Amino acid sequence: MEKIKKITIIGSGFSALAASCYLAKSGHNVTVYEKNATIGGRARQLKKEGFTFDMGPSWYWMPDVFDRFFADFDKKTTDYYELIKLSPAYRVYYGIDDFITIADNLTEIIAAFEAIEKGSGALLQDFMARAKSNYDIAIKDLVYRPGVSPLELITTKTALKVGEFFSNISRDVRKKFKNERLIQILEFPVLFLGAKPSDTPSFYSFMNYADFGLGTWHPKTGMFDVVRAMESLALELGVAFETNANIEKIIVENKTAVAIQVNGTIVKSDLILSGADYHHTETLLDQEFRAYSEKYWDSRVFAPSSLLFYVGFDKKIENISHHALFFDVDFYQHAKDIYDEPQWPKEPLFYANFPSLTDKTAAPEGMESGFFLVPLAPGINDTEALREEYFDKIIDRFETLTQQSVKNNIIFKESFCKNDFVSEYNSYKGNAYGMANTLLQTAFLRPKLKSKKVKNLYFTGQLTVPGPGVPPALISGKLVSELINKQFSEQ
Template sequence: MKKKIAVIGSGFSGLSAAAYLAKAGNDVQVFEKHDQPGGRARQFSTQQGYIFDMGPSWYWMPDVIESFFADFGYKTADFFELISLNPQFELIFSEEKINVPESIEELKILFEQIEKGAGLQLEKFMQSAKFKYEVGMKDFVNKPCHNWLEFISPKIAKSALKLDLLTNFRTYVGKYFKNEKLRTLMEFPVIFLGASPKNIPALYSLMNYGGYALGTHYPKGGFYQLVLAMKKVAENQGAAFHFNKTVENINTDNGKVRSLTINGETYEFDAVVASSDYHHTETLLNKAYRNYSEEYWQNRTFAPSSLIYYLGINQTIPGLKHHTLFFEHDLDEHIDCIYGEKKWPEKPLFYVCCPSKTDHAVAPKDKENLFLLMPLAIGINDDESVRKKYLAEMISRIERHTGLTNLLSKIEYRKSYCVSDFISDYNAYGGNAYGLANTLSQTAVLKPKIRNKKLKNLFYTGQLTVPGPGVPPSIISGKIVANEIIKFKNEVL
């Protein structure tokens, strides 16, 4: 007999969980509060002809994403064209620009030009990072993390020292490279894991391999193509999607979830998977059935929020790459504003995505599509005046980089998105954009649990639980939860 399972939210973890659960023969119903799937990865169009991805824009770890489709007999190429970017991105310093080439061999040459011996050091770094990637992404991150016993295996035990779990990322990078710009280049990928490189385990050098070695890609038509492809896969397994549906309450009885209240109506289910914000999901429960208290969440270290601008520019911008990182100022100063003082940065670092450099369909002819993102502390004031101040700051630095003037006057479409928008649209705790920080004290078993401790048929998935923030980890998270339900079907349903 088919079991009826509800999935709350259609972000990457929800899409993934829905596909795997439906494939196992369950009646899967996905409820999404917005009018389209994707969560933070939604997309919108403007009257002027611009198409904006709202969230993720770095297509890294392509093998992990490919693995999802392979589990259902597909390839990403069945759904969209994947373009390898060359250069992968440009990094702007105060007196120098570094273009990261597509080829790892060319990257070694670049490192050697900047610092004598750094080419060989990069090769050694990437050999170690590849090992961490292969062990980490295949053995480490696929655990449900109920307890530490899951990690007691000959392979993991043998690999423990090589995974560098107890070394911080900054110290680790410093062993290989002395040049400050090269260190920044290697530290950049972990910034969005939610903490300073001083507090992130060196294990996460696996991200350098997943990015620099495996390449930076772009799905033609925008990142939203991945959302549509995963939705299609889930539907092909039998999952059904319902939009403009807000889950208002999780109703329980006798140690189990019995039903959901959605838009004022009550629907019964055998199990529920919440890919919605973990903290928000628990507010839909009676306090007695919550895994964690308010004090618990207040004491967590969250990944950053962001100030985002979606801009339509009525001219082309020569000299701007698909991905550009503006790192003219001190990295640690900005990081301290996020995690230490929790204030708007005085000398911000920021990122610009210009997908119209690669994909002419996302902007009208001879115009540019710009996505500006500046990492921020969660929970800070983000009124319109402060947003505009930082827009002007970012635009002036883009002008300095490209040699253009009066770019503000060339903006024919603008939309800002910040802390309060993450709260209103996604119920994101503190307005976080990326979930919980991947610090050592919030890794694996120490993350919020994927199962409710008091309701045996309620599960959690997504960036606030295992394995953590990012698109590939969220896809893995959905698979982990689906496998738990499938494995223990008779026990929990």
């Protein structure tokens, strides 16, 4: 294969970091340009007054995908960071002293289901067997295909599953289970894919296996451990990093990407790969070179945005787990407020994460670090007043449901919402997770890894193949690097 002189990568999120490692391993000269002061994209870290927060992803699922990534470089995750399996995995709160605990193993989860709804234990066992089968097909095979052709989805194994692409998670779960709480717990994992359970193909039940079958893990000092690990690997492979490097334009000559303009300086390159927001990246091109119109982007189903709070407490918080979901209000009304009639939800579901329960470095001794998240419609109106109003709403409920006072123990809180997703990450409509994995936005129906209009311009990340989430981002980086290497081997 001909070795090219220089590959420029825009952005330093998980997909860009993964691609940088694969391309450097292939012998290319790779430089990563990041507009912010630190790398990691949405997985940056916030440090304040002795507290440490992961600013974005906080769930470590599908450990096998991370293992597979590092194994591609003859490394192990343990060469870089330590993993802790969370026990319990998480709790789901429904009322005062009323919650369901999700254990760290399937046997106990089956028993918990059976205790709530007689007969549901055996049904869950059957459901999980199918979910594992789907996981084996999807994660070990399908998602490692580049989304170039519909034929990629047709294998001897998927032929037996074709009906699962045309049914949906919600319908499947409701056929088996009647208890509304159990239904919501089984529908919850697909929310990571960015769409309502009723719009997510049944095949994606593999997320339930990721949840109950493989468990929920936590890198010892947070998700930023993974960013540090990938940066360390990239540096070992010879990748260069430039931070505070805002890309202003992608320069095209003879329908070929030849350079970027970064902070007013032209940097020539043999190939450009963007791990930044796909829509934003195309705005760096002159109109004639954009493969997707504004109408196209506006017609897509996007994953939610989020209202996030990073909170430092001056005491330990009680009656809580590392991950906690608050489903004490109408699950389906909130989904409707995100997807069907976009608006701020009157009664929001929310998620809370207390990393200092697991990681003693996340907060000073005797204190607690808390991360709160409310899913919101992308493109929504975002003001400081609304942020304050919703913080008060969720903290009042948090105090009631966990039966303690915490409001007067807040040392500080930092918020992050739609406007910040736009300004910090150039995120389309301020979405937090990318483009949803609905039937019509799966695999070859997603925006392409390779530009259709500009030679030597490629894309990676959550708006392209395979989709939202950290494990898919690692896979996206691998897929695009393989396409790039294929192009150069054919020249």
